[in-house]
Amino acid sequence: MFESFNRLFPVWAILVAVFAVCLPAPLLSLAGLVQPLLMLIMFVMGVTLSREDFAGVFRDPRAVLLGLLLHYTVMPLAAFAIGWLLGLPPELMVGMILVGAVSSGTASNVMTWISGGNVALAVSLTIVSTLVSVVLTPLLVWLLVGQSVSVPVWAMLWSIARLVLLPILLGVAVHRFIGAHIERIEPMLASVAVAAILVIIGVVVAANVGQLATLGPIVAVAVLLHNGVGLAGGYWGGRLLGLDERKSRTLAFEVGMQNSALAVSLATQFFTPAAALPGALFSVWHNISGSLLAGYWKRRPTTGISTTSTEPS
Numbered sequence: 001m002f003e004s005f006n007r008l009f010p011v012w013a014i015l016v017a018v019f020a021v022c023l024p025a026p027l028l029s030l031a032g033l034v035q036p037l038l039m040l041i042m043f044v045m046g047v048t049l050s051r052e053d054f055a056g057v058f059r060d061p062r063a064v065l066l067g068l069l070l071h072y073t074v075m076p077l078a079a080f081a082i083g084w085l086l087g088l089p090p091e092l093m094v095g096m097i098l099v100g101a102v103s104s105g106t107a108s109n110v111m112t113w114i115s116g117g118n119v120a121l122a123v124s125l126t127i128v129s130t131l132v133s134v135v136l137t138p139l140l141v142w143l144l145v146g147q148s149v150s151v152p153v154w155a156m157l158w159s160i161a162r163l164v165l166l167p168i169l170l171g172v173a174v175h176r177f178i179g180a181h182i183e184r185i186e187p188m189l190a191s192v193a194v195a196a197i198l199v200i201i202g203v204v205v206a207a208n209v210g211q212l213a214t215l216g217p218i219v220a221v222a223v224l225l226h227n228g229v230g231l232a233g234g235y236w237g238g239r240l241l242g243l244d245e246r247k248s249r250t251l252a253f254e255v256g257m258q259n260s261a262l263a264v265s266l267a268t269q270f271f272t273p274a275a276a277l278p279g280a281l282f283s284v285w286h287n288i289s290g291s292l293l294a295g296y297w298k299r300r301p302t303t304g305i306s307t308t309s310t311e312p313s
Contacts, residue, residue: 064121
């Protein structure tokens with residue numbers, strides 16, 4: 001039963017998004033649950049991890065370095081190129097650059113887990129990309145837009161620590177005591193995470209229904225292309241640079257799924273309301289596209305997939 005529910009994750013995501021557009025009020029009433037649900041998801045993920053999973057990341061940090069390189073080159077340069085090719089007006093170009101220049105989002109960790117990626121690598125990349133974004137986000141915006149922005153560093157770090165790091169560490173601690181039984185109940189744990197992320201997707205879509213109605217087709221095309229380039233660039237960049245299938249799937253989400261809420265906040269604070277539109281649409285779309293891709297990969301286990309890499313998993 002749990003496996004069947006989990007396999008249909010992309011279908012549930014689309015249905016929830018459609019419901020949120022048609023009837024946003026019931027889901028908006030659940031907005032206060034978003035952060036607790038995200039913490040629950042991270043805890044459940046942590047229960048499936050051990051200290052050895054994170055030790056493996058630090059023993060061979062190449063994947064983290066490659067992920068950072070891809071994240072802070074593919075996304076900002078793709079944003080600039082797409083905006084230029086589509087002839088976006090300056091305020092929308094600024095919004096695209098902001099989306100491309102921020103760190104990866106916490107939802108990427110969830111999609112990595114569902115897809116069979118390397119969760120320890122995903123969490124490590126989210127934390128490290130957030131740390132370096134303090135320098136790289138303002139620098140990239142200044143280089144590509146010509147205007148300085150101030151990144152709320154302490155607020156970002158506290159948010160990552162509270163919503164991601166602490167729940168996962170607590171889950172890892174629990175794993176020490178029940179690790180032998182995890183495999184038997186993992187489908188049920190995955191169902192808990194799937195249900196929670198569906199609620200989060202519904203709330204995000206419902207909260208942006210008003211803005212979605214004002215977005216022109218050109219902005220939608222730009223955001224879809226930007227997210228698609230990020231997902232593809234992360235995956236194929238990892239494969240071409242010698243990473244295995246699990247790590248390449250991880251990089252797809254860590255590169256293609258951004259901290260779009262931060263991009264919206266920075267756009268509102270330093271630019272015009274129109275500059276926040278790409279980030280608002282991105283926050284909706286990357287959850288849907290990530291769900292679809294994670295559901296597709298879930299049906300294609302990494303075991304048995306051929307690879308030319310000799311790198312350890």
